[in-house]
Amino acid sequence: MSYPANIRIVLVPCTGKVDILHILRAFEKGADGVYVVGCMEGECHYNSGNFRARKRVEQAQKLLDAIGTGGERVQMYNLSSGEGPKFAEYAVEMDKRIQKLGPNPIKSAKKKAA
Amino acid sequence: MIVADKKPIEEIVEEIKDKEKILILGCNECVTVCEAGGKKEVGVLASALRMYFLNQGREVRIDERTLERQCDHEYLEEVRDVIDQYDAVVSLACGVGVQFMAEKYHTTPVFPGVNTSFMGVTEQRGVWSERCQGCGECILARTGGICPVSRCAKRIFNGPCGGSTNGKCEINPELDCAWQLIIDRLKALGKLDDYEKITPIKDWSTERAGGPRKIVREDVQQ
Amino acid sequence: MKLKTSSKLEKILANSHLAVTSECGPPRGSDPEVIIKKADMIKDHVDAINITDNQTSVTRMCSLAACIHLKHMGLEPVLQMVTRDRNRIALQSDILGAASFDINNILCLSGDHQSFGDCSQGQNVHDIDSMQLIQTVRHMRDEGKFLGGDHIKRPPKMFVGAAANPFADPFEIRVPRLAKKVAAGVEFIQTQCIYNLDKFEQWMKMVCDRGLHEKVHILAGMTPMKTAGMAKYMKKRVPGMDVPDEVVKRLADTPKEKQGEEGIKICIEAIQRLKEVQGVRGFHIMAIEWEEKVPEIVEAAGLYPRPKVD
Numbered sequence: 001m002s003y004p005a006n007i008r009i010v011l012v013p014c015t016g017k018v019d020i021l022h023i024l025r026a027f028e029k030g031a032d033g034v035y036v037v038g039c040m041e042g043e044c045h046y047n048s049g050n051f052r053a054r055k056r057v058e059q060a061q062k063l064l065d066a067i068g069t070g071g072e073r074v075q076m077y078n079l080s081s082g083e084g085p086k087f088a089e090y091a092v093e094m095d096k097r098i099q100k101l102g103p104n105p106i107k108s109a110k111k112k113a114a
Numbered sequence: 115m116i117v118a119d120k121k122p123i124e125e126i127v128e129e130i131k132d133k134e135k136i137l138i139l140g141c142n143e144c145v146t147v148c149e150a151g152g153k154k155e156v157g158v159l160a161s162a163l164r165m166y167f168l169n170q171g172r173e174v175r176i177d178e179r180t181l182e183r184q185c186d187h188e189y190l191e192e193v194r195d196v197i198d199q200y201d202a203v204v205s206l207a208c209g210v211g212v213q214f215m216a217e218k219y220h221t222t223p224v225f226p227g228v229n230t231s232f233m234g235v236t237e238q239r240g241v242w243s244e245r246c247q248g249c250g251e252c253i254l255a256r257t258g259g260i261c262p263v264s265r266c267a268k269r270i271f272n273g274p275c276g277g278s279t280n281g282k283c284e285i286n287p288e289l290d291c292a293w294q295l296i297i298d299r300l301k302a303l304g305k306l307d308d309y310e311k312i313t314p315i316k317d318w319s320t321e322r323a324g325g326p327r328k329i330v331r332e333d334v335q336q
Numbered sequence: 337m338k339l340k341t342s343s344k345l346e347k348i349l350a351n352s353h354l355a356v357t358s359e360c361g362p363p364r365g366s367d368p369e370v371i372i373k374k375a376d377m378i379k380d381h382v383d384a385i386n387i388t389d390n391q392t393s394v395t396r397m398c399s400l401a402a403c404i405h406l407k408h409m410g411l412e413p414v415l416q417m418v419t420r421d422r423n424r425i426a427l428q429s430d431i432l433g434a435a436s437f438d439i440n441n442i443l444c445l446s447g448d449h450q451s452f453g454d455c456s457q458g459q460n461v462h463d464i465d466s467m468q469l470i471q472t473v474r475h476m477r478d479e480g481k482f483l484g485g486d487h488i489k490r491p492p493k494m495f496v497g498a499a500a501n502p503f504a505d506p507f508e509i510r511v512p513r514l515a516k517k518v519a520a521g522v523e524f525i526q527t528q529c530i531y532n533l534d535k536f537e538q539w540m541k542m543v544c545d546r547g548l549h550e551k552v553h554i555l556a557g558m559t560p561m562k563t564a565g566m567a568k569y570m571k572k573r574v575p576g577m578d579v580p581d582e583v584v585k586r587l588a589d590t591p592k593e594k595q596g597e598e599g600i601k602i603c604i605e606a607i608q609r610l611k612e613v614q615g616v617r618g619f620h621i622m623a624i625e626w627e628e629k630v631p632e633i634v635e636a637a638g639l640y641p642r643p644k645v646d
Contacts, residue, residue, distance in 0.1 A: 021154065024161040066123045067166035106168035267449055268420065268460065272467035272516060275446045276501045276528065279575035285449045294506050309509055310516050315468045
């Protein structure tokens with residue numbers, strides 16, 4: 001299974017561990033996009049961690065829209081642990097979307113400010 | 115506790131848009147419990163603001179700090195040695211803290227980061243509702259522990275009004291009618307006869323109407 | 337019964353006649369003609385006319401001014417006063433203002449919440465509630481004193497009324513609520529409009545069992561239905577309103593152009609039935625924007641001509 005090389009994977013025991021701060025800091029450090037991949041809804045190994053993750057992703061989307069970075073740069077995806085090909089599919093989809101949106105606007109701003 | 119809600123980021127940006135060194139100051143008490151102004155919210159706001167300004171082409175210094183409270187001198191003093199580094203503070207404390215900050219640091223602009231609303235309870239995480247308006251003369255003994263001042267939209271003392279429907283208030287079908295609650299409680303306590311006692315006219319002078327209030331306890335003053 | 341005021345309404349009730357009152361809403365402007373015209377339509381068929389006080393929190397000409405216009409016409413107004421918009425100073429002040437024009441009747445209400453009206457961002461006052469307002473008017477009249485304790489020169493001599501809703505929640509206090517108002521000093525009651533006659537008679541029975549009918553004059557509220565649509569709306573959408581299915585059906589089964597006539601028939605039948613109920617001392621006919629039908633209803637219900645009292 002292959003997925004784009006520009007994706008940096010951060011492993012977590014459950015997407016419920018992903019905090020909105022993690023998402024924001026990733027963008028602050030220059031990430032062009034963040035996607036959170038959790039279990040199928042109803043199948044979370046820790047019960048409802050993936051529901052919390054979804055809510056946080058939605059929060060982050062609103063905030064990113066308000067500050068001009070763009071909420072489409074963060075997405076929530078769900079799949080079951082055995083679905084390797086689906087993971088690759090999501091990766092490709094996310095990559096395409098981000099390529100279309102272009103780089104994180106703060107990168108060019110940082111250059112200007114420097 | 116005092117319940118507040120985050121101000122929209124656009125509003126905060128409007129206040130600080132010409133500043134270059136900003137301190138986001140949180141509070142570890144009430145606003146932490148209602149998830150509006152604690153350490154986490156400080157972090158989120160600071161990160162978002164940094165990116166906002168960068169997207170505008172400016173690198174603005176945004177620092178984060180959370181104090182235990184902002185309504186006691188001792189805690190606010192903790193930032194005395196660094197306050198002059200900033201040209202603005204966004205305080206995520208309730209309105210009390212924002213004002214106390216402003217009083218203490220007379221020449222530093224302080225802006226509120228939350229809208230302070232009421233004294234209330236946590237019904238469940240994410241849902242807070244009003245219980246007390248600080249009228250200064252508590253009558254809960256007479257109403258089975260349910261307050262008509264804070265929970266009745268018309269603060270009626272001899273209710274309900276004609277708009278009570280199915281136990282809900284006329285202004286919002288999801289809002290409990292305070293008088294229905296009082297009657298249910300009086301019934302549960304076997305005190306429904308108390309219902310017919312007419313509550314006399316309220317002395318509002320102990321409330322906001324009487325002017326800004328102060329309590330002095332000589333027995334504990336230093 | 338010794339009269340306590342110069343109120344014509346009190347006199348009629350004291351003389352054991354069935355009283356008839358109606359109501360007019362002031363205009364959303366300063367033209368008094370609107371009130372004068374409405375009052376003209378009904379003046380010979382009612383004993384007193386209520387003027388509403390910024391009903392539904394929609395800003396209108398104030399009740400006091402409209403009542404004064406009625407006095408100038410030689411008619412008997414009932415000043416409706418809500419506690420939503422005025423503090424105790426203004427309430428006492430307006431009561432004196434009304435008394436200076438010899439307005440002899442007052443109806444004490446809380447008032448609909450301001451969120452229903454055109455100034456939903458405004459403050460509400462509710463310094464005192466409607467129960468306490470009843471006490472206040474009685475205090476001003478019978479003790480001749482302001483709430484603050486000072487003497488009133490030429491105290492108001494008003495006949496004090498309030499509203500009651502026999503169908504409102506919560507059930508267990510529907511009669512205690514009335515008892516409370518009586519204890520506060522209310523002298524006449526106008527009920528919410530009645531369509532469920534059985535339920536109303538049940539309430540009246542409970543009221544009489546407690547002897548309250550001898551302490552307060554109860555006027556049954558009546559509003560004729562204009563259309564089946566109005567009946568359905570009131571049944572479903574108006575809080576505290578009890579419209580039985582038979583009433584809706586009776587109107588719905590009538591051809592559209594005759595529904596108004598049928599609604600009036602239903603109203604007249606209701607009045608005729610309730611005339612016989614112990615404790616019912618009259619009728620409060622609310623025909624908002626349909627005032628021209630009041631004379632017809634009063635006549636067909638056998639309540640015309642109105643008795644002359646001096």
